[in-house]
Amino acid sequence: MGQVTLASRVREAFRERGRFRRPKEIADLLGVKSEPVLWALKDMKRRGEVVSRNGWLVYTEMPLRMRTKLVASRIWRAMRLSSTWTVQDIVRLAEAKEETVKRYLRAWRKGGYVERVALRREGSWTVAVYRLVDRDRREPPSLRK
Amino acid sequence: METLKAVMEERGLSIGDVARLTGEPKSKISGILRGSYPGRTEEQERIITGKLLDALGEGRPVEVEPGRLKVRPVFIQTRNVQRFEKLCQELMDPDAVLGPSLAAVIGRAGRGKTEAAKHHAVMNGAIYIRFMGMFSAVDLLREVAHELDGVRPRTTRACLNVIEKEMGRGRRLIIVDEADRMPVSYIHVFRDLNERCACPVIFIGEEGLKAKLSSQRRISSRTRAEVEFGPVSTLDITTYWKQAVGIGLDPEVVKALHRRSGGDFRLVVKDALALVRILNANSTLTVTMAMVKGLEN
Numbered sequence: 084m085g086q087v088t089l090a091s092r093v094r095e096a097f098r099e100r101g102r103f104r105r106p107k108e109i110a111d112l113l114g115v116k117s118e119p120v121l122w123a124l125k126d127m128k129r130r131g132e133v134v135s136r137n138g139w140l141v142y143t144e145m146p147l148r149m150r151t152k153l154v155a156s157r158i159w160r161a162m163r164l165s166s167t168w169t170v171q172d173i174v175r176l177a178e179a180k181e182e183t184v185k186r187y188l189r190a191w192r193k194g195g196y197v198e199r200v201a202l203r204r205e206g207s208w209t210v211a212v213y214r215l216v217d218r219d220r221r222e223p224p225s226l227r228k
Numbered sequence: 229m230e231t232l233k234a235v236m237e238e239r240g241l242s243i244g245d246v247a248r249l250t251g252e253p254k255s256k257i258s259g260i261l262r263g264s265y266p267g268r269t270e271e272q273e274r275i276i277t278g279k280l281l282d283a284l285g286e287g288r289p290v291e292v293e294p295g296r297l298k299v300r301p302v303f304i305q306t307r308n309v310q311r312f313e314k315l316c317q318e319l320m321d322p323d324a325v326l327g328p329s330l331a332a333v334i335g336r337a338g339r340g341k342t343e344a345a346k347h348h349a350v351m352n353g354a355i356y357i358r359f360m361g362m363f364s365a366v367d368l369l370r371e372v373a374h375e376l377d378g379v380r381p382r383t384t385r386a387c388l389n390v391i392e393k394e395m396g397r398g399r400r401l402i403i404v405d406e407a408d409r410m411p412v413s414y415i416h417v418f419r420d421l422n423e424r425c426a427c428p429v430i431f432i433g434e435e436g437l438k439a440k441l442s443s444q445r446r447i448s449s450r451t452r453a454e455v456e457f458g459p460v461s462t463l464d465i466t467t468y469w470k471q472a473v474g475i476g477l478d479p480e481v482v483k484a485l486h487r488r489s490g491g492d493f494r495l496v497v498k499d500a501l502a503l504v505r506i507l508n509a510n511s512t513l514t515v516t517m518a519m520v521k522g523l524e525n
Contacts, residue, residue, distance in 0.1 A: 107271070117271075118278050125282075161350045171301035176343075176350050178303060205501060221378050 089115070089123045097133075097142035104139060129178060130154070154179055158187050159223035167200055167214045187223075188213070196224050232277045233261055241280075245463060248310060250279040292474040295511040297504045299497070302471045303347055306464040306493075308335070308457045312344045315455050316354070319428035320401055328450040329428040330419065332407075334438050335457025338492035341432050344457075345403045354401040359410050365417045372402060372421070388424070395425040408433030412440060419447055459491020468496060473504060475513050484520045499523060 096109050103109050106124050110117040124140065127133040131153045134141055154177075161176040162168060173184045191197045192213075201212040236246060243261070247254045259265035260273050305313075312333060319329050335341050349356035355375040357368065369387035370380040376394035381387045394400075404410070404418060418429045431437060442448050462482045469477050477485070489495040499520075506519050 107275070117275055121275070121278060121282075157350050160353075161346070164346045164349060164356055175301040175303045176347050178351065181301075219374070221375070 093123050102139040102141045155223040167212050169210045232273050295508050299500050300472050304468050309344045311455050325426050328452045330450045331430045331452050332454045333432045338494045339457040340493045341457050356403045359406040392425050395427045402429045405432045407431035408437035460493050462486045481515050
């Protein structure tokens with residue numbers, strides 16, 4: 084049995100009611116303060132789980148695998164847009180977590196889709212600069228490959 | 229919980245700034261401040277204050293430790309970025325098909341135009357094309373076709389067929405960066421594409437783009453809006469430091485950093501990297517004027 088988080092309760096509220104006008108309505112339904120619900124919704128929107136449609140907050144019912152694909156697509160698109168980039172550039176453009184970007188980067192580097200081209204000084208840190216081997220590829224490679 | 233008025237006064241924010249940062253209407257904010265808002269004022273004030281602190285990067289305290297500060301990669305919703313996003317939304321609105329759907333984003337280098345465009349393309353699936361001097365008109369069409377369908381047909385006709393077919397499935401916004409370097413005839417190529425496939429197009433470039441577009445009546449009459457990317461504001465710098473480094477700055481320091489940057493966001497980031505190095509070396513969390521002055525040497 085998984086842990087009952089606020090996000091899972093918000094998901095449950097969406098399943099029950101379908102859609103909401105304001106986060107406050109969700110908070111009232113769950114009997115919690117609005118602020119944590121706002122935070123949970125912000126994260127869910129970032130993940131593509133919840134979208135604003137015609138003034139309503141709607142749960143997309145997108146399965147986890149699809150959402151994961153969505154993040155991978157964003158990361159891949161961000162990598163394609165620049166000739167060379169650092170992990171930080173991709174985190175900023177794709178609004179993804181640094182660990183997630185690093186995870187994909189490791190896998191894609193191993194698969195030969197990404198290569199390191201240089202090391203760059205940024206303040207007191209040295210950061211690696213990468214590039215995509217084939218920028219024409221539009222879809223992200225599978226992690227399992 | 230701090231009151232909205234206290235937060236605004238402390239940070240020198242106007243009602244317009246709060247509206248911009250929270251996405252709430254100005255009338256609602258002024259109503260809450262005056263006490264004449266006809267709803268549950270306290271509840272609304274709490275929500276707006278929360279949103280405001282969130283936008284300023286103060287909502288969820290970032291764990292900062294002297295000597296271990298880091299400039300984190302964050303995308304800041306500056307005033308320019310918000311105007312750009314609004315323009316994109318407007319162009320992608322189904323009603324926009326009826327009116328003109330060409331637009332221009334103009335501003336000096338270093339104002340964040342390309343970053344805003346790339347961010348929008350990544351997050352919303354818009355087509356981002358960066359013009360290169362060696363491109364022919366067909367090359368540009370090929371790039372659009374490739375982004376839509378993964379193919380680069382040889383002829384103009386074949387490119388148009390692909391673009392038309394794919395745009396028919398769902399309109400996509402085309403963003404053309406460095407458009408100020410494009411010959412006028414290439415801008416007309418995108419105008420034709422816009423007419424034929426009803427796809428909105430945003431041209432991005434430096435000041436020269438404005439003259440180029442206005443010299444062509446056929447293009448200027450079809451231009452829905454021109455967004456000027458102005459210099460970064462002191463509020464943008466405060467927000468950046470809060471969100472990227474996790475610490476607040478003294479207003480005097482912000483002003484000094486603003487002067488140094490000359491409105492260029494890249495210089496704001498460069499200064500932040502240098503100052504964080506100094507802060508870590510001194511194991512402190514306070515940026516002083518002496519540190520900022522030290523950057524000049």
